[in-house]
Structures are given as structure tokens and as C-alpha cells.
Amino acid sequence: MDISRRGKTIQASPIRKFKPLADAAVARGLRVLFINIGDPDIPTPRPILDAVHEFDQEILSYGPAQGFLELRQAVAAYFGSYKIPLTEDNIIITTGGSEAVFFAFCAVADPGDEVIIPEPFYTNYNGFASLADIKIVPLTLKADDGFRLPPTAEFEARITPRTRAVVLCSPNNPTGTVYTPEELDRVGALVKKHNLFLIGDEVYKEFTYEGLVHKSILELSGLEDNVIVTDSVSKRFSSCGARIGAFVTRNERVLEAALRFAQARLCPPSIEQKAALAAYRMGIDFFKPIREEYERRRNVLFEGVSSIPGTLVLKPQGAFYMVVRLPIKDADHFVAWMLTEFELDGQTVMVAPGPGFYSTPGRGLDEVRMAYVLNEKDLREAVRVLRAGLEKYRKLFP
Amino acid sequence: MDISRRGKTIQASPIRKFKPLADAAVARGLRVLFINIGDPDIPTPRPILDAVHEFDQEILSYGPAQGFLELRQAVAAYFGSYKIPLTEDNIIITTGGSEAVFFAFCAVADPGDEVIIPEPFYTNYNGFASLADIKIVPLTLKADDGFRLPPTAEFEARITPRTRAVVLCSPNNPTGTVYTPEELDRVGALVKKHNLFLIGDEVYKEFTYEGLVHKSILELSGLEDNVIVTDSVSKRFSSCGARIGAFVTRNERVLEAALRFAQARLCPPSIEQKAALAAYRMGIDFFKPIREEYERRRNVLFEGVSSIPGTLVLKPQGAFYMVVRLPIKDADHFVAWMLTEFELDGQTVMVAPGPGFYSTPGRGLDEVRMAYVLNEKDLREAVRVLRAGLEKYRKLFP
Numbered sequence: 189m190d191i192s193r194r195g196k197t198i199q200a201s202p203i204r205k206f207k208p209l210a211d212a213a214v215a216r217g218l219r220v221l222f223i224n225i226g227d228p229d230i231p232t233p234r235p236i237l238d239a240v241h242e243f244d245q246e247i248l249s250y251g252p253a254q255g256f257l258e259l260r261q262a263v264a265a266y267f268g269s270y271k272i273p274l275t276e277d278n279i280i281i282t283t284g285g286s287e288a289v290f291f292a293f294c295a296v297a298d299p300g301d302e303v304i305i306p307e308p309f310y311t312n313y314n315g316f317a318s319l320a321d322i323k324i325v326p327l328t329l330k331a332d333d334g335f336r337l338p339p340t341a342e343f344e345a346r347i348t349p350r351t352r353a354v355v356l357c358s359p360n361n362p363t364g365t366v367y368t369p370e371e372l373d374r375v376g377a378l379v380k381k382h383n384l385f386l387i388g389d390e391v392y393k394e395f396t397y398e399g400l401v402h403k404s405i406l407e408l409s410g411l412e413d414n415v416i417v418t419d420s421v422s423k424r425f426s427s428c429g430a431r432i433g434a435f436v437t438r439n440e441r442v443l444e445a446a447l448r449f450a451q452a453r454l455c456p457p458s459i460e461q462k463a464a465l466a467a468y469r470m471g472i473d474f475f476k477p478i479r480e481e482y483e484r485r486r487n488v489l490f491e492g493v494s495s496i497p498g499t500l501v502l503k504p505q506g507a508f509y510m511v512v513r514l515p516i517k518d519a520d521h522f523v524a525w526m527l528t529e530f531e532l533d534g535q536t537v538m539v540a541p542g543p544g545f546y547s548t549p550g551r552g553l554d555e556v557r558m559a560y561v562l563n564e565k566d567l568r569e570a571v572r573v574l575r576a577g578l579e580k581y582r583k584l585f586p
Numbered sequence: 587m588d589i590s591r592r593g594k595t596i597q598a599s600p601i602r603k604f605k606p607l608a609d610a611a612v613a614r615g616l617r618v619l620f621i622n623i624g625d626p627d628i629p630t631p632r633p634i635l636d637a638v639h640e641f642d643q644e645i646l647s648y649g650p651a652q653g654f655l656e657l658r659q660a661v662a663a664y665f666g667s668y669k670i671p672l673t674e675d676n677i678i679i680t681t682g683g684s685e686a687v688f689f690a691f692c693a694v695a696d697p698g699d700e701v702i703i704p705e706p707f708y709t710n711y712n713g714f715a716s717l718a719d720i721k722i723v724p725l726t727l728k729a730d731d732g733f734r735l736p737p738t739a740e741f742e743a744r745i746t747p748r749t750r751a752v753v754l755c756s757p758n759n760p761t762g763t764v765y766t767p768e769e770l771d772r773v774g775a776l777v778k779k780h781n782l783f784l785i786g787d788e789v790y791k792e793f794t795y796e797g798l799v800h801k802s803i804l805e806l807s808g809l810e811d812n813v814i815v816t817d818s819v820s821k822r823f824s825s826c827g828a829r830i831g832a833f834v835t836r837n838e839r840v841l842e843a844a845l846r847f848a849q850a851r852l853c854p855p856s857i858e859q860k861a862a863l864a865a866y867r868m869g870i871d872f873f874k875p876i877r878e879e880y881e882r883r884r885n886v887l888f889e890g891v892s893s894i895p896g897t898l899v900l901k902p903q904g905a906f907y908m909v910v911r912l913p914i915k916d917a918d919h920f921v922a923w924m925l926t927e928f929e930l931d932g933q934t935v936m937v938a939p940g941p942g943f944y945s946t947p948g949r950g951l952d953e954v955r956m957a958y959v960l961n962e963k964d965l966r967e968a969v970r971v972l973r974a975g976l977e978k979y980r981k982l983f984p
Contacts, residue, residue, distance in 0.1 A: 428648040431855040448593075453681075
């Protein structure tokens with residue numbers, strides 16, 4: 189009795205597959221500096237936790253499939269703060285940004301259909317594509333080009349009769365690039381011309397540095413029917429475990445499909461919706477000191493990693509990740525080795541291996557993703573441990 | 587620009603599609619007695635809400651993809667209380683029983699594959715089948731036969747090379763039947779013979795009346811590799827809004843696939859997992875008074891509805907639903923009419939139209955599902971209003 193093809197072929201999360209090795213390292217008494225996953229150490233803002241503690245329903249009953257009205261209004265107001273006019277009718281609350289991505293894939297594509305995604309990309313798109321049984325057509329970006337979007341012709345070379353959408357993540361996980369208005373306009377014209385959907389993963393909207401401002405694909409004019417944005421409270425409010433996100437579009441037929449998908453799973457979690465409401469009611473200014481903290485961390489990790497011999501890394505413009513080219517041949521092997529064979533003063537470092545962020549086989553073997561989600565002191569320590577680890581690793585595996 | 591086929595064809599939830607009419611009735615000042623949806627009015631047990639109020643993480647960070655270890659252990663212990671030996675390794679915590687059903691479909695079937703489900707069935711299986719792009723092959727049960735499972739030959743007549751699983755829900759939503767050990771053994775032998783999976787939705791396990799004991803498909807011997815059970819805290823602990831469920835199997839390859847599906851969406855909601863832990867730690871005896879309450883309600887609703895002229899209803903053995911045949915020709919029309927045109931002393935009743943519980947077109951037109959999730963007084967009132975409504979409706983639409 190065989191399991192399904194999708195069950196067999198879905199990738200194990202490259203950011204989670206070495207978790208057992210990390211657990212074993214911790215069990216051996218090592219301190220593991222986790223910069224593999226985007227799980228921030230910034231305390232969850234007080235109003236969010238207060239809302240949890242003050243949860244006052246007597247019966248934890250089903251909520252509306254599209255999420256609580258107040259929360260949808262608060263999310264609309266949040267976009268309004270960025271001069272993006274939306275109403276609650278444009279918004280479906282989802283169980284994490286994850287579910288919003290899955291709904292977007294299912295709303296625009298059927299099994300065998302294709303979506304074009306610049307790679308490296310957020311690795312879990314692969315998982316949702318497997319579940320939805322759609323095909324990700326990668327468009328490989330290069331570190332040497334600053335991971336910028338290629339000319340329109342390169343997108344067009346990948347369009348087939350089955351192409352349904354282009355997916356853009358900006359600020360980008362894992363590269364840290366923030367697409368320029370010119371890049372967005374170019375892709376906007378492309379999807380318009382070829383009658384495609386444009387799905388934007390914009391969960392790192394506020395995470396931009398040196399005064400750079402993120403432009404949303406919701407701001408592109410004339411693309412009201414093409415654009416779907418997936419959003420999440422996870423990073424913005426240090427609330428990854430809340431599993432509250434949003435599916436945003438002005439296309440009524442897409443909304444209707446997503447609402448039916450939402451009805452199948454009844455509703456998003458109630459308590460965390462109340463917490464998210466408190467989060468959005470803080471307004472967007474609460475984020476300023478957090479952005480400054482991440483900018484300092486970015487500088488520490490970027491400068492530290494750049495100074496390690498043999499590395500290549502671009503200074504990220506946004507999000508809290510960087511893709512680092514290392515003087516290694518097999519990132520999976522290196523990551524496992526760091527967790528099982530290496531330690532410095534009772535510490536080691538966990539990073540995410542590069543190949544998981546590509547769907548083209550063989551790409552990213554000498555790359556890793558690092559997340560600057562620890563405080564500056566720990567990041568400096570991570571760089572020191574990584575430098576020593578790499579030096580030893582290169583002698584053993586030249 | 588067109589949306590996907592699955593986006594176009596997925597059914598609107600028949601238990602939720604009349605929600606706007608109900609909202610409008612409430613807005614007009616009517617009291618609507620909701621017996622359309624299984625959203626219990628039993629207060630959520632105190633330890634669950636206490637756990638929410640005492641949630642003590644400073645950072646609402648990602649949890650493990652398979653759920654918190656303590657919760658998986660508690661769920662294993664819960665099954666142990668019913669003499670079903672499991673370990674935490676057999677259990678993946680899901681975002682509601684909904685996600686467990688979806689994972690089960692995706693783990694055993696690919697687009698175009700088939701699962702056999704006796705109908706009427708829990709309507710949201712349709713939604714998950716659309717999302718997973720698999721085909722539900724219905725096996726129509728009849729009220730006149732007590733909604734019992736038909737002879738094996740009727741199952742076998744529906745098996746094709748694409749059949750991957752049989753899905754059984756017991757105690758059953760919407761019929762209220764509890765399958766006998768003989769029925770389960772018969773289906774067990776069938777799936778064994780034809781090398782199929784057997785998916786059991788057992789979220790109403792404790793909801794059995796008159797001393798009847800539910801047998802789980804996990805208790806069938808020799809079927810360790812075939813059986814997947816989906817479970818949920820929603821009904822058992824009056825915690826529908828928590829969105830915590832479980833995916834249970836002893837098949838290691840199925841578990842591995844489900845874990846990868848789980849990794850794609852990162853983790854189930856954290857706060858509700860802590861609440862669910864408190865729930866499971868109450869032990870199974872807490873349920874006894876709740877069962878007695880539901881048994882009283884069942885008796886009230888059953889006796890009341892039976893006494894309305896022209897109805898046919900079986901006394902349910904379990905869960906908290908009953909399928910009622912009414913002297914009408916179009917259940918959708920009747921449900922809408924009750925919400926828009928009828929009232930008695932400022933009240934009306936909302937029930938769920940029958941066709942949504944069938945995938946065979948044309949079935950269930952004269953049936954509705956009722957849920958005895960209100961207290962006895964309100965149920966008596968619902969019967970009174972329904973009786974008057976039906977009388978008037980039959981005169982208008984004979």
C-alpha cells in the first residue's frame with residue numbers, strides 16, 4: 189500500500205530537517221546559536237500578550253470563516269496607514285501567512301499549472317506547491333547581480349500555456365533584497381500583458397533599512413484584478429506561533445474562491461485573532477525602534493560574515509536574512525558537521541543550507557541562509573564560532 | 587484572467603452559506619435558534635480558559651511542526667485511557683481536525699484519485715477534496731435502512747484502480763449512527779483485501795448514548811498500516827475556535843509525509859496548544875456529565891421533531907446531529923424562507939439543508955440536519971417554531 193506521489197516527493201523543510209541534530213547538540217550540553225530560522229528573539233509586544241491574558245469568551249466557539257470583522261477592519265486600517273486603500277471586504281484572515289500562500293496557489297492554479305518564482309525563494313513555497321500539485325518554474329537570480337530581477341525577456345522565456353502567476357517576495361526571504369518601483373512596474377506590465385496573476389509575499393514590509401521604503405504590489409495601478417498579497421503577523425509583531433495571516437486582493441472572484449477554501453477549514457484560531465487585533469491597534473509607529481534594532485543586527489552580522497575569508501555576502505536591504513556564499517562544496521554536509529562534530533567554547537552555530545531555497549537542482553550548494561534574529565552580542569559570538577568552524581572544516585574537507 | 591477550476595467548483599459551505607440571511611434576521615431583531623452548525627453552547631471547561639489566561643511565553647515563537655511534545659504525549663495518553671496503545675510518535679498535532687482530514691487526503695491520494703465515503707457525510711470533506719483535487723465516490727446510505735453500512739459488495743462495486751481509501755465517520759456527522767464492531771470489521775477486511783487506506787474521523791468518540799461504546803478503527807488488528815484517524819478538541823472540549831486537532835497513524839511512511847506537510851505550514855497555533863494540553867490533562871471522566879446533558883437534549887429534540895406531522899427521523903446513537911426528512915421539496919428554499927419570511931413570537935430557526943451532505947446530485951432535497959447544541963428549553967422552543975414554520979410553509983408551497 190503506497191502513499192501518494194505528493195507525500196513521497198514533498199521536500200523536508202531544509203530549515204527544519206536538521207532540527208534533530210540541533211536537539212542532540214543541545215542535549216550534549218552545547219549552546220547552539222540558531223540563525224537558521226526566522227524566529228525573532230524580540231519580545232512579543234505587551235498589548236498582544238495582554239489580549240491573550242484578558243481573553244473573555246466563555247465558549248471558545250467557531251468564528252467567521254473569513255476572520256473576525258474587527259480584525260479584518262484593523263488589517264484594512266493598517267494598509268490604509270501606508271496609503272493603500274482597502275476595506276475589510278478585501279481581506280480574509282488566514283491561519284498564518286502560510287495558509288494565505290496556499291489559498292493563493294489554489295485560487296489561481298490547478299494541478300499541473302505553473303507559477304514563476306525568482307530563486308532563491310522562501311523554501312516553503314515548495315511544500316505548498318506539492319500539496320496543491322502545481323509546478324514552480326524557477327528564475328535563477330545571482331548573488332553577483334545583487335539578486336536583482338532579470339530583464340522581462342527572461343520571465344517571458346519561462347511563460348507557457350500553463351503559467352498562471354508570478355510570485356514575488358519583497359523584502360525578500362532569503363536574499364534581503366527589496367524590489368525597486370521600477371522592478372515592480374516591469375513585472376506588473378508583464379503580468380498584465382500575459383494575463384497572469386501577481387502574488388506578493390510582503391510579510392517583511394516594515395523590515396527595510398537605511399531609509400528605504402517598501403512599495404507594495406497593491407500600489408500598482410491597473411492591476412487590481414491581478415494582484416494577491418499574502419501577509420502575516422509573525423515577523424512584524426514577533427508572533428510566529430500565533431499563526432495569523434491575511435489574504436488580500438481586490439479581485440472579487442479570487443476572494444470568493446478563497447472564502448470557500450476558508451469555509452472548508454471553518455475558521456482561524458480565535459484567541460490569536462484577538463491578540464492580532466491588539467497588535468494592529470498599536471499602529472505602525474511601534475515598529476520604528478524594532479527596525480533600528482534589526483538594522484544594527486544586520487550591520488553586525490554583515491560586517492562579521494564579510495570579514496571571514498572566502499565568503500561572499502551582499503548587504504541586505506530588508507527582511508532579516510542574508511544569503512552567504514561560503515568556501516564549501518556541500519552546505520547540507522557543512523550544516524550537519526557544525527552540529528555534530530564542531531564546537532568552540534561549548535558553542536556551535538546552526539545556519540540553513542542553501543539548496544532548499546532553490547528548486548533548480550544543484551544550485552545553492554555553496555550557500556547558506558543566515559537570519560539576524562539574535563541580539564548583537566550573540567551575533568558576534570555566532571560569527572566567531574562560524575569563522576573557527578569554517579577554518580577547521582576547510583582543512584578537513586578542502 | 588480566470589481563477590482555477592478548483593476555485594470555481596469548490597462548494598460554498600452549506601452550513602455557512604445562509605449565514606448572511608441569519609445575520610440579517612438578527613439585525614431585524616429576530617431571535618434565531620441556531621441548530622444548523624455543531625457549535626456547542628456548553629461552556630469551555632475552566633482549566634482550558636485558565637491555561638489561556640496563564641500563558642507565560644514572553645515570545646510567541648514557532649513551535650515544532652508536529653506540535654508540542656507534551657501535547658502529543660497527552661493525546662497518546664488519552665487514547666491509552668481507551669486501551670488504544672499509542673506513543674507520541676504516532677501523533678501529529680494539526681490546526682483543527684480539518685487540517686488532519688486534509689493531510690490524510692493528501693498523504694494517500696493524488697489529483698484524480700478516489701476515496702469512497704458513505705453519504706450523507708460531513709460536508710467539508712467536499713472542500714478538502716476540491717483543494718486536494720481528489721474525487722469523492724459516494725456510497726448512498728438510506729434513512730429507511732437506519733443509515734447502516736451496506737454489504738461489502740456495494741463498496742466493491744465502487745472500487746476502481748484509482749481508489750485509495752475508504753473514509754468512515756463514527757459517531758457519524760450528520761446521521762448520528764455509531765458503526766458496530768461488525769460493520770467496522772467488515773470494512774477492515776475490505777480495505778485489507780483491496781490494499782486501501784481506512785481514514786476514520788472519530789471526533790465525536792465520546793458522544794454515544796444509552797451506554798453504547800464507540801470502537802475506534804485503531805482497535806482493528808492487522809490494519810496498523812492502513813488506518814489513519816483524525817481527531818479534534820473542538821466538540822469534546824467545547825473548543826471549536828481553538829483549531830487544535832490530531833493526525834494519528836501507525837504507518838511510518840504516512841507519518842513522514844504528514845510531517846512534511848506540517849513543516850510547510852510551520853506549526854499549529856501555540857496558545858491553543860497549551861489550552862489543549864490542559865484539556866487532555868482533565869482525563870476522560872470529565873465528559874460523563876456532558877454526555878448526559880447531550881443525551882437529554884437528544885431526547886428532547888428527537889421526541890419534538892418526531893411529533894411534527896410528515897417528518898421522518900431516526901433516534902441518533904451518537905454525535906449531536908440528526909438527519910430529518912421533512913415534508914418539503916427543496917431544503918435550501920425552506921431554510922432561506924425560515925430566515926427571511928417566517929417568525930413566531932419574534933423567533934425563527936436555522937437548520938442545515940440536506941443536499942450539502944451528499945455528493946450525489948439531487949439527494950437530500952427533503953432532508954435537513956439538526957444539531958442539538960442548545961439547552962433543552964431552547965430546543966423545545968426550536969421545535970415549536972419549526973412546527974409552526976413547517977405548517978405555514980406547506981400551505982404556501984404544497
